[in-house]
Amino acid sequence: AEDGYELWLRYHRITGKALLQDYRDAISGIYIPVSTPVSTAAREELQKALPALLDKAVPLQQQAQAGSVIAATPAQWPAINSLVPAASLQQAGAEGFCIYTTTGADKKIIITGNTDAGVLYGVFHFLRLLQTQQPIQQLSIVSAPKVRYRLLNHWDNLTRTVERGYAGMSIWDWHRLPGYIDRRYKDYARANASIGINGTVLNNVNANATILSKPYLEKVAALAGVFRPYGIRVYLSARFSAPIEIGGLKTADPLDPQVQQWWKEKVKEIYHYIPDFGGFLVKANSEGQPGPQNYGRSHADGANMLADALAPYKGIVMWRAFVYDSKGDEDRFKQAYDEFKPLDGRFHDNVVVQVKNGPIDFQPREPFHPLFGAMPHTPLMLELQLTQEYLGFATHLVYLSPLFKEVLEADTHAKGPGSTVAKVIDGSLEGHAISGMAGVSNIGSDRNWTGHLFGQANWYALGRLAWDHTLTSAQVADEWLRQTFTNDARFVTPVQQMMLASRETLVNYMTPLGLHHIMGYGHHYGPAPWYDKAPRADWNPVYFHRADSTGIGFDRTASGSNALAQYAPAVRKQWENMRTCPEAYLLWFHHVPWQYRLPSGRTLWEELCYKYQAGVQGVQQMADTWQQVSPYIDEERAEQVRMLLAIQLEEAAWWRDACLAYFRTFAKLPLPQGVPAPA
Numbered sequence: 065a066e067d068g069y070e071l072w073l074r075y076h077r078i079t080g081k082a083l084l085q086d087y088r089d090a091i092s093g094i095y096i097p098v099s100t101p102v103s104t105a106a107r108e109e110l111q112k113a114l115p116a117l118l119d120k121a122v123p124l125q126q127q128a129q130a131g132s133v134i135a136a137t138p139a140q141w142p143a144i145n146s147l148v149p150a151a152s153l154q155q156a157g158a159e160g161f162c163i164y165t166t167t168g169a170d171k172k173i174i175i176t177g178n179t180d181a182g183v184l185y186g187v188f189h190f191l192r193l194l195q196t197q198q199p200i201q202q203l204s205i206v207s208a209p210k211v212r213y214r215l216l217n218h219w220d221n222l223t224r225t226v227e228r229g230y231a232g233m234s235i236w237d238w239h240r241l242p243g244y245i246d247r248r249y250k251d252y253a254r255a256n257a258s259i260g261i262n263g264t265v266l267n268n269v270n271a272n273a274t275i276l277s278k279p280y281l282e283k284v285a286a287l288a289g290v291f292r293p294y295g296i297r298v299y300l301s302a303r304f305s306a307p308i309e310i311g312g313l314k315t316a317d318p319l320d321p322q323v324q325q326w327w328k329e330k331v332k333e334i335y336h337y338i339p340d341f342g343g344f345l346v347k348a349n350s351e352g353q354p355g356p357q358n359y360g361r362s363h364a365d366g367a368n369m370l371a372d373a374l375a376p377y378k379g380i381v382m383w384r385a386f387v388y389d390s391k392g393d394e395d396r397f398k399q400a401y402d403e404f405k406p407l408d409g410r411f412h413d414n415v416v417v418q419v420k421n422g423p424i425d426f427q428p429r430e431p432f433h434p435l436f437g438a439m440p441h442t443p444l445m446l447e448l449q450l451t452q453e454y455l456g457f458a459t460h461l462v463y464l465s466p467l468f469k470e471v472l473e474a475d476t477h478a479k480g481p482g483s484t485v486a487k488v489i490d491g492s493l494e495g496h497a498i499s500g501m502a503g504v505s506n507i508g509s510d511r512n513w514t515g516h517l518f519g520q521a522n523w524y525a526l527g528r529l530a531w532d533h534t535l536t537s538a539q540v541a542d543e544w545l546r547q548t549f550t551n552d553a554r555f556v557t558p559v560q561q562m563m564l565a566s567r568e569t570l571v572n573y574m575t576p577l578g579l580h581h582i583m584g585y586g587h588h589y590g591p592a593p594w595y596d597k598a599p600r601a602d603w604n605p606v607y608f609h610r611a612d613s614t615g616i617g618f619d620r621t622a623s624g625s626n627a628l629a630q631y632a633p634a635v636r637k638q639w640e641n642m643r644t645c646p647e648a649y650l651l652w653f654h655h656v657p658w659q660y661r662l663p664s665g666r667t668l669w670e671e672l673c674y675k676y677q678a679g680v681q682g683v684q685q686m687a688d689t690w691q692q693v694s695p696y697i698d699e700e701r702a703e704q705v706r707m708l709l710a711i712q713l714e715e716a717a718w719w720r721d722a723c724l725a726y727f728r729t730f731a732k733l734p735l736p737q738g739v740p741a742p743a
């Protein structure tokens with residue numbers, strides 16, 4: 065039975081007689097000249113996949129021959145030097161790969177790279193070519209990752225609950241580690257390696273210092289041991305006050321020599337257990353977490369202290385810019401920029417500042433974070449969220465690649481036109497050595513890992529786009545669908561269209577025209593635009609939408625909070641004018657009169673109503689599409705998705721009805737034609 069556990073690594077027999085025959089003719093066996101831990105992982109994957117895909121024996125060979133799939137570095141099999149262009153290998157760099165078909169009578173397929181990890185990525189890419197039924201006659205592929213740190217961030221607690229996790233409990237079985245190694249750990253590593261993810265932060269950013277204690281480091285080391293052959297390093301979220309909590313010190317002041325010494329020794333101990341430990345992720349002085357500001361020190365002081373402890377081992381600090389508190393600007397939007405921009409240039413070399421895609425918090429749509437482009441002397445990492453905290457949890461189907469691409473392609477204008485967020489975070493705009501992308505994981509102990517089967521696509525997209533942010537959302541969806549379900553175009557084409565439209569559909573039924581953060585207080589599920597009882601003003605939906613009798617939206621122009629001043633002049637100019645501000649961001653930056661006429665010819669109120677209605681219709685279309693394509697896949701997965709789409713449809717209508725009923729109390733205008741009155 066199909067339950068989604070295998071993710072996109074299903075390796076079912078190739079359908080289509082001619083193609084199967086082509087593949088069988090081209091592949092006689094596997095030749096891997098060495099057995100390092102990583103090359104063993106590559107061999108195991110080929111041995112699992114090829115016989116299954118080709119439905120024939122694909123033996124290990126003692127030497128290369130016609131039809132061999134050869135996976136090795138040139139150092140491991142020197143013949144590669146004469147078969148693969150040196151320039152290609154150079155282009156592949158430290159983690160990239162080359163895949164070449166040799167010419168002549170005894171054709172071979174060579175998968176190579178400068179390191180074992182590169183070869184492993186090449187193996188997974190080759191298997192992807194087969195799984196997606198691509199021609200392999202004349203392969204000449206070179207591929208290298210565009211960013212260096214390609215990470216998952218788990219918000220997993222030591223109790224196995226997962227902050228904002230909707231796919232069951234944490235997959236880390238802390239209680240039985242390090243003695244018991246769940247098979248899932250290896251499958252997790254395989255899945256990540258197959259999409260190029262090379263690091264994982266195991267624990268919640270709201271961190272518990274206990275994970276830095278000896279018994280837990282032994283558990284972490286056991287996981288690191290499973291991940292290592294797959295090119296994946298382990299990182300930990302460090303609680304800033306750990307020296308007090310587990311070190312018995314009276315302070316965690318980063319300028320205190322005893323505190324510095326404590327971290328140095330702690331880091332030494334960590335590397336004793338995990339020699340290739342990646343480093344720390346830190347949430348400090350945000351939402352009640354401890355940090356350097358508790359001692360009158362800056363974020364740079366805190367980050368640099370940890371960075372100095374890690375530097376001898378080449379570890380890094382990923383210091384989060386997601387900060388806000390009651391002392392900052394009245395507009396929460398502005399606080400991260402206000403705090404971090406002045407620190408540009410003050411961070412040590414092994415610090416990277418990790419910035420969420422938008423200035424508030426993982427909304428269905430946000431303008432790009434104003435810090436991108438604003439800190440030229442500091443490497444910035446992009447933090448995206450896979451777990452759908454504000455996007456219907458693991459109940460709603462939404463393909464996030466279009467959201468990721470929208471921010472990657474956004475133009476900061478920091479160094480003139482074309483200064484995209486992608487160029488900021490891949491290091492190319494300012495020539496930074498550190499570059500990175502992280503996704504807050506949506507993985508849990510559910511059989512299918514992500515709760516919603518289509519959540520797998522978001523995990524997949526994060527990895528693929530971190531490897532190559534120039535891939536299109538359509539390409540990524542196409543790959544994922546073919547591997548996860550079927551190559552049958554009668555399924556792939558309509559479902560790909562459905563995926564591509566799903567994010568805009570969700571924006572329409574939740575937060576159209578630039579509305580944001582109007583979800584239920586605390587849990588963030590379902591509509592609650594009326595809510596005004598939160599302990600902080602900037603946790604209240606009413607704070608964000610500001611609807612009143614004159615209009616709706618947050619004025620962030622010079623007449624309002626002036627958050628727009630944080631963007632480059634070219635961006636600010638376009639967005640500060642209601643006429644030129646893209647409709648998608650309108651209510652992010654403007655308080656717009658209900659009767660304001662939009663380019664569509666409709667008033668704002670009418671447009672709001674139509675968008676909500678279009679959102680509901682969009683989900684109806686998704687449900688219809690799914691019904692039509694279900695015969696082309698297994699019943700189990702078809703039925704799971706069908707049931708969830710039915711819930712999503714009900715809830716899209718709930719969003720529309722609740723929001724329009726509430727906003728109408730201010731607009732005092734009739735519902736336009738075609739928008740049904742709430743039942």
Ligand code: GCU
Nearest residue numbers: 227228269270347386425453
């Ligand atoms: C959001 C989320 C929190 C999380 C925080 C963060 O506010 O609701 O649960 O801890 O982001 O990113 O640190």
